[in-house]
Structures are given as structure tokens and as C-alpha cells.
Amino acid sequence: MTEFTRREALRLLGGLGVVAGCSPGPLAPPAQVWKKSVCRFCGVGCGVMLGFRNGKLVDVRGDELAHNRGRVCVKGSLCVEIPRLPGRLLRPRIGGRDASWDEAMSRVAAEFKRHEPSAVAFYGSGQLYTEESYSANKLFKAGFRSNNVDGNPRLCMSSAAFGYIQTFGKDEPMGCYEDLDHATCFFVIGANLAECHPVLFERIKLRLPKAKMIVVDPRRTGTAARADRFLQIVPGTDLLLLNAMCQVIVRDGLVDRAFVEEHCEFEGGDFENYRNFLEPYAPEKVCAVIGLSVAEVREAAHLFATSAATTSLWTMGMNQRTQGVSLNRTIHNLHLLTAQICRPGATPMSLTGQGNACGGVRDTGALAHALPGGRSVANAAHRAEMERLWGVPPGTISEKPGLDAVELFRAIGDGRVKCVLIMGTNPMQTLPSLEKFRKNGFIAVAEPFVDSATSAIADVLLPSALWIEKEGVFGQTERRYQLIEKQIEPPGEARSDLEILVDLADRTGHGALLSARTPEAVWREWSAISASSLYNFAGITYERLRRTRGLQWPCPDANHPGTKRRFVGGDDPLVTPGRKIEFYGRPNRRALIHRGEYRPVPEQTTPEFPLILTTGRVLEQWHSGTITDRIPELAGATGRGRAFFHPQDARRLEIRPGDRVLLRSLHGSLELPADVTPALRLGVVWVSFYDAKVLINRVVADHVDAVSKQPEYKVTAIRATRV
Numbered sequence: 001m002t003e004f005t006r007r008e009a010l011r012l013l014g015g016l017g018v019v020a021g022c023s024p025g026p027l028a029p030p031a032q033v034w035k036k037s038v039c040r041f042c043g044v045g046c047g048v049m050l051g052f053r054n055g056k057l058v059d060v061r062g063d064e065l066a067h068n069r070g071r072v073c074v075k076g077s078l079c080v081e082i083p084r085l086p087g088r089l090l091r092p093r094i095g096g097r098d099a100s101w102d103e104a105m106s107r108v109a110a111e112f113k114r115h116e117p118s119a120v121a122f123y124g125s126g127q128l129y130t131e132e133s134y135s136a137n138k139l140f141k142a143g144f145r146s147n148n149v150d151g152n153p154r155l156c157m158s159s160a161a162f163g164y165i166q167t168f169g170k171d172e173p174m175g176c177y178e179d180l181d182h183a184t185c186f187f188v189i190g191a192n193l194a195e196c197h198p199v200l201f202e203r204i205k206l207r208l209p210k211a212k213m214i215v216v217d218p219r220r221t222g223t224a225a226r227a228d229r230f231l232q233i234v235p236g237t238d239l240l241l242l243n244a245m246c247q248v249i250v251r252d253g254l255v256d257r258a259f260v261e262e263h264c265e266f267e268g269g270d271f272e273n274y275r276n277f278l279e280p281y282a283p284e285k286v287c288a289v290i291g292l293s294v295a296e297v298r299e300a301a302h303l304f305a306t307s308a309a310t311t312s313l314w315t316m317g318m319n320q321r322t323q324g325v326s327l328n329r330t331i332h333n334l335h336l337l338t339a340q341i342c343r344p345g346a347t348p349m350s351l352t353g354q355g356n357a358c359g360g361v362r363d364t365g366a367l368a369h370a371l372p373g374g375r376s377v378a379n380a381a382h383r384a385e386m387e388r389l390w391g392v393p394p395g396t397i398s399e400k401p402g403l404d405a406v407e408l409f410r411a412i413g414d415g416r417v418k419c420v421l422i423m424g425t426n427p428m429q430t431l432p433s434l435e436k437f438r439k440n441g442f443i444a445v446a447e448p449f450v451d452s453a454t455s456a457i458a459d460v461l462l463p464s465a466l467w468i469e470k471e472g473v474f475g476q477t478e479r480r481y482q483l484i485e486k487q488i489e490p491p492g493e494a495r496s497d498l499e500i501l502v503d504l505a506d507r508t509g510h511g512a513l514l515s516a517r518t519p520e521a522v523w524r525e526w527s528a529i530s531a532s533s534l535y536n537f538a539g540i541t542y543e544r545l546r547r548t549r550g551l552q553w554p555c556p557d558a559n560h561p562g563t564k565r566r567f568v569g570g571d572d573p574l575v576t577p578g579r580k581i582e583f584y585g586r587p588n589r590r591a592l593i594h595r596g597e598y599r600p601v602p603e604q605t606t607p608e609f610p611l612i613l614t615t616g617r618v619l620e621q622w623h624s625g626t627i628t629d630r631i632p633e634l635a636g637a638t639g640r641g642r643a644f645f646h647p648q649d650a651r652r653l654e655i656r657p658g659d660r661v662l663l664r665s666l667h668g669s670l671e672l673p674a675d676v677t678p679a680l681r682l683g684v685v686w687v688s689f690y691d692a693k694v695l696i697n698r699v700v701a702d703h704v705d706a707v708s709k710q711p712e713y714k715v716t717a718i719r720a721t722r723v
Ligand SMILES: Nc1nc2c(c(=O)[nH]1)N[C@H]1C(S)=C(S)[C@@H](COP(=O)(O)OP(=O)(O)OC[C@H]3O[C@@H](n4cnc5c(=O)[nH]c(N)nc54)[C@H](O)[C@@H]3O)O[C@H]1N2
Pocket: 042, 043, 156, 189, 190, 191, 192, 193, 195, 196, 197, 216, 217, 218, 219, 221, 233, 234, 235, 236, 237, 238, 314, 315, 316, 317, 318, 352, 353, 354, 614, 615, 616, 617, 618, 619, 620, 621, 622, 623, 714, 715
């Protein structure tokens, strides 16, 4: 009855995407204690209050004191289900049979000791705690001497990270969520906030229709439905649009010359060169390719430039692209040219996807090319600095960048990598071009559930604790670090990922490297190390995090309140005193305006593959669905995975809702049910990737951005036939 009441309320409110907290109803035995925590799911990082009765989690509501002001979405309000989900892995397994931790870890350690550095790898996740990603990075780079440390943020944030680094010298957005309350114009491109960042979208909706919103997407999404201007672009052509907007801004005299002179420089030349570079991108010349009218582009550029405060928001429609870095940098250009930056409401805000991709992976440098605190493997001084800070002999860290996600899984197939630990991610469902994967070598998987697609390829399966069954820090989009405290015991013999990593270190002779063995001890080590970088958060202690709803870095000492807006004098402690704005991440303290030359996407339609497949997310499901597809309300709301067609395409192909269709690309094929929606651009097919029974990534192309190595999940040429 209790459940019924709460779920009914959810069903009613859930349709709206966001619920303002949910009480369990009049007949429910009320929670006895409430404790603050953070939602398990997305990068919005909503604070939640957890209600316990006799030590059991019985209720959850939005935290009024957190940045989300008491709001959570349907996924957040169903966090209460997580500790009781079926299908948990309770003991380690070796080759499918139960084993003790000792036997399982001896087996894993023996494999890691057997192989040379270049043949071992760690594949991690923006859903692990910071302390876990930091420790794994240290163990592999300084212990095993392998830079083969990568993770799902490569599939997600790496174009954004390179974008910020190349424009501003350092990664992470400079703005904050409060900027959404001040913006008078929202430029949303390649992001569907209504489903993927619903609590932020709710905050934006409060500003509409007074503030204007431009949405660029090939689909009329829930986000686009609220837009003043919806630009239904041809997939893969956004760089033409962004350059065309820059061209209009330059041509129509909308550039803030004083700002540009003081704070910017131009890649490979000066303002005049840049003006010339933009000439071929005049809207009149590119509009036919991008599928928009000249007036639409001109209007968008003018609205962007002349609004009192413009905030851009973007996610995978920009990052998961073969020109992902260029796209990110060109969005920054728009803000720099018009001085729509470093003011309340004016900011280029790349939204993060996972709860801890920013804090856990980008900031700790747990990627194949990176080292902690914005350092890189290729830089000798950075390696030397990290060797000193980690107390390992000079020359320990290899100078060779490791393998990025897509390349790593190819290397497993062809035997270059012989031993890998996968933790907190489900690549056998979420990597592109899955048909190309070949199981080879030794694979250990740390995972809470018995039956993920990746569990199936594990030689050794290690049961992981998740969320409030362990402790650690999550860092989200606005540089806010928040502590998730341990509240309940994990089921069976499950252990935290940190415990697993420490055990591996001990058994491979690297115990001294991971001498920090509790989350708090690891945090102390990492925050002390951060002080020697521009990511300084030495003032963020567990003690403060237990008391607060998180703190934003930079935060150099225990009395510092944290930094709302980075690069802004008076707010950011790293700005030179007396300066109003300073892009101090770059050597000359100026942001770099990029010349992003457009190249057509590799997946062009042909008579054989006449449609464009694009993939992404739905509100109720989280990624590969290992958690959300087990929660009846969420699973029921989405149904099974299917391919959506534009009504005209469906008619031409004689496909009706419910028919089975075969999707085929150059990379693979898949049979799945069809559906129809007028929300699509003609010629575009949409499939979400949550359903383990519909592995759409068998079909999706694996072309990557040359710099960020992020795959272009958003554009695959396909053919569709009714079965
Ligand atoms: N409910 C839910 N929320 C989530 C997640 C989840 O799994 N479920 N995952 C989280 C994570 S890790 C991430 S990375 C974010 C992702 O958040 P989003 O990026 O907002 O989500 P996606 O659905 O992947 O893609 C966004 C939009 O890009 C559009 N798009 C496709 N191709 C193009 C193109 O060529 N140009 C343009 N302009 N747009 C294009 C798609 O139509 C889609 O609407 O969501 C986070 N939030």
C-alpha cells in the first residue's frame, strides 16, 4: 500500500520529468532519520535526503538545501529502490563458479604480475568515486607503469575536456548553475535537457518565456518543444552552423572588440585572418547543407550576441562527433567574440553526463593521455612533478600515452592488451561497433550485478558495492564536490571498488603506493596534491563536506567559501588581484579563438545506406539499464528498445509500429521493433541504447575525433528493411 501510494504519485508527477520531492503517503511507516546524500545518477548532482527506518532506506526526497532546491527527477526519486534491486552479485566468480575473495584476487593479481606494462589496462568510469578513480590511476600509472587507464568519460566528455583545455588552458566549465537564473538567452545545441538533465531544465523553464531559448537538434525533443527557435539541423553539420553564426557576428559588427583585444588571441593569425577564414561559412553558402534557412541562422546569431546574458548548454550532440573538439571550441568562440562570458548568466557550460565524470576522471586525470590536476602524460615536466608528488623514482611514469577506450578494446581483441580490469562500466553494451570486439586475454570485471552484458565476458567477476553501500566524493558540472556517505552494508560479500584496488595493490607488490586505504585518507592525499595545480581544492575536507551541500573549487584553504565563477576576479582566488577577468590557464593568460575547418562526417548516406541513425537517451533509463531497467516503474515507462522512424520514411519503407526491422550499417546489423514519430527530421532514425536485448551499438559506427578520441555515436549511415 505504501509503495502503491508513492508510485502513484510518481506516475502522475513523473510524466513531467521532475518531481519536487515525494513523501511515501499517509499510510507509510515514516522514516525515523533523514540523512543528506547525492542522487546516484546524472551529472546534475542533485542533493537528496534519504529517510531510514530501523536502518533500512525507506524514502527519498529532494534536498531543499542543495543546489537543486528540493527537486529531483523520476530517477532520483526512485533511488530508494537501489538497495533492494534483484540480481546482485553476492560472491566473486571465476569462470562462472563461486569463489572466495582470496582465490579470485589471487587469480587477478597473478595475471597482472605476469604481463608487461603495455599489456595491462584499467577501464573505469565516471560513476566511480573520486577516491577510486584516483587510486586506480596511481596504481596503474605509477605502480604497473602502464598509461592504459581509460574509461567511459572517453565516450562522453573527452571532446568537452579538450575543448576547454585548448580554449582556456584548463578543463572544466567556468560557470555555475546559478547562471541559469540570470541568463536571458539559452543556446542549447546537441543536448536534450528535458530528459537528460531534467532538474536543470526545470530551472530553465522558470525563466521562459521571458528568456529566449534556441535549440539545435535533428529531433524535436521535449527540450525543443519549449524553444522559441528550434533549428532542426541535418545531423553532423553543426560546425557549419556555428561558424556561420560566428560569420554573422563578425560581419554584422556584433563583436565586442575591447573584450577580444584584452582577453583573446586568434589561432594562427589575427582578427583579419579570422574574418577571412569565416568567409566561406556565410549562411548564404552553407544553409543548404545544414538544412536551415539563412534567416534562422542570422536570427540565432543576433539573439546569441545581443541578449543581455547568453548561456550555452551542450552535451553529446556536440561531444560524440568526429569534430567534437572543434565543435566545443567554436561554441567557446561565440562566447568570446561577444563577451558573453564570466558574467552572471553568460557562460559556455558543457553539461557533464555522469555523476562523477568531472570530479572523478577529468580532474584526477584518469584517462590514457592525462595525469592528475590538468597534467598530461606527454609532458616531461608534468611526469616529473607527479613522480615527486607520488614518491616514485624519476622515470617511473611512461612517456607513452596509453590506449583510448575504442583502441583499448581493439587491442584486447588483437592481443596487444592481455589483462584488463573493468570497473563501474558496461562496455559490452555501450562501446560503438560491438561486432568488432573479440574476447581475448584475461578480463576481470568489478560489477554489482550478475547479468550485465560485460559480466558475460569476465574471467573473474568481482561483486562491487554501489552508491550508499560505500563512501566517496562525486564532482559535477559546476565544479562542486559532494560527499556520499556510507549508510548501509553491501549485500553478500560485495566490497567497495577502493577495497578491491587496495587488495590488488597489496597482492602485486604495490601496497605502499596505495597506503591511503580509506576514502577519507585517499581524499586527504589527493586534495593535498591538488594544491600544486590550478585545480586547487586543498580547502575541501571531508569534515567540511559532511557539513555542507558540497563546495566548488578552486578552494585553496579551509576558510575559503569555494568559487562560483572561475576566471572572475573577486570570486576566483587564482585570478591576479586587480583583474576583473583572467584566463590564467593559458601561458599568456588569453583565451584562444579557434579556426575550426568543417569536414563532412565519415558516415555519408548512399543509395545502399540512405538513412542516418542517431542514438541517445530517454528520461527514465540510465545508460545500459542495469539499474533502471530493474525498477518496474521506469522499465514500464519506456518499454523495450525500438527504432523510431519519421512517418514519411516509415510509409516509404512500408514499416508500421510494432513491425520488426533490420538495421544494417557498414559496421553491423540488428533486428528490433519499429515505431514512428513525427519528432524526427526526415531521413533520421532514432534508437536509445538502454535495452540489453537491443544492442544498438552493434550497428553504430566507431569513427573517433582525431584529438579527443571520442566516438561519433551520433551519426551512422544505415539501411532499414522490414523483416
Ligand atoms: N535519463 C538519462 N539522463 C542522463 C543519462 C541517461 O542515461 N539517462 N546519461 C547521462 C550522460 S552520461 C550523458 S553523457 C548525458 C547525455 O545527454 P544528452 O547529450 O542531452 O543526451 P543524448 O540523448 O545522448 O543526445 C542529445 C541530443 O543530441 C541530438 N543529436 C544527435 N545528433 C546530433 C547532431 O548532429 N547535431 C545536434 N545538434 N544534435 C544531435 C539527439 O537527437 C539528442 O536529442 O545525459 C546524462 N543524463
